[in-house]
Amino acid sequence: MGRNNPEITAIIERFQGQQFDAHYLAFFECFNQGLFFEAHDVLEELWLPQRNQSNGLFYKGLIQLAGAFVHLQKGRLRPAGALFDLARANLERYSPLHDRLDVKSVLEVIGNWRGKLEEGAFKVNPLNLQGQPKVMLSVRAEET
Numbered sequence: 001m002g003r004n005n006p007e008i009t010a011i012i013e014r015f016q017g018q019q020f021d022a023h024y025l026a027f028f029e030c031f032n033q034g035l036f037f038e039a040h041d042v043l044e045e046l047w048l049p050q051r052n053q054s055n056g057l058f059y060k061g062l063i064q065l066a067g068a069f070v071h072l073q074k075g076r077l078r079p080a081g082a083l084f085d086l087a088r089a090n091l092e093r094y095s096p097l098h099d100r101l102d103v104k105s106v107l108e109v110i111g112n113w114r115g116k117l118e119e120g121a122f123k124v125n126p127l128n129l130q131g132q133p134k135v136m137l138s139v140r141a142e143e144t
Contacts, residue, residue: 008038020099021046025137027062034132036069058098061090065110065135072127077117084114100137109133 011029015022023046030039040063047059064087071080088110096104113133116126 008042028135028137031066032134036066040066057090058094061087072125075125077122077125081114081117084110102138106135
């Protein structure tokens with residue numbers, strides 16, 4: 001898990017004491033660095049004890065999003081597409097803004113990457129053609 005990786009542990013520790021759980025914030029740091037497996041791993045630590053609570057499907061959708069990119073990194077295009085679909089289904093419930101995440105824009109990212117897979121008939125890896133995806137938290141504290 002992420003806690004066994006000193007670099008990931010340092011990222012988590014850097015976010016301690018903030019408005020949101022350090023694992024939630026570390027997810028975005030890892031994701032935006034292209035560390036998709038680590039992003040998945042970090043957020044899973046937060047999700048597991050809360051999976052049946054109100055944010056359970058939100059965290060699950062983000063984990064699935066990171067997992068889709070892990071599959072892309074490994075060249076597994078159909079499993080990536082399936083995880084994009086699952087992530088979309090889970091995150092749609094929280095749109096347009098949840099826990100400072102612009103869920104609507106994340107759904108657009110998912111649609112874009114899923115669309116690229118379909119355009120390439122699941123034979124062309126869009127991760128090799130496009131830059132790394134970024135998912136940022138909003139500076140607005142507004143909640144839905």
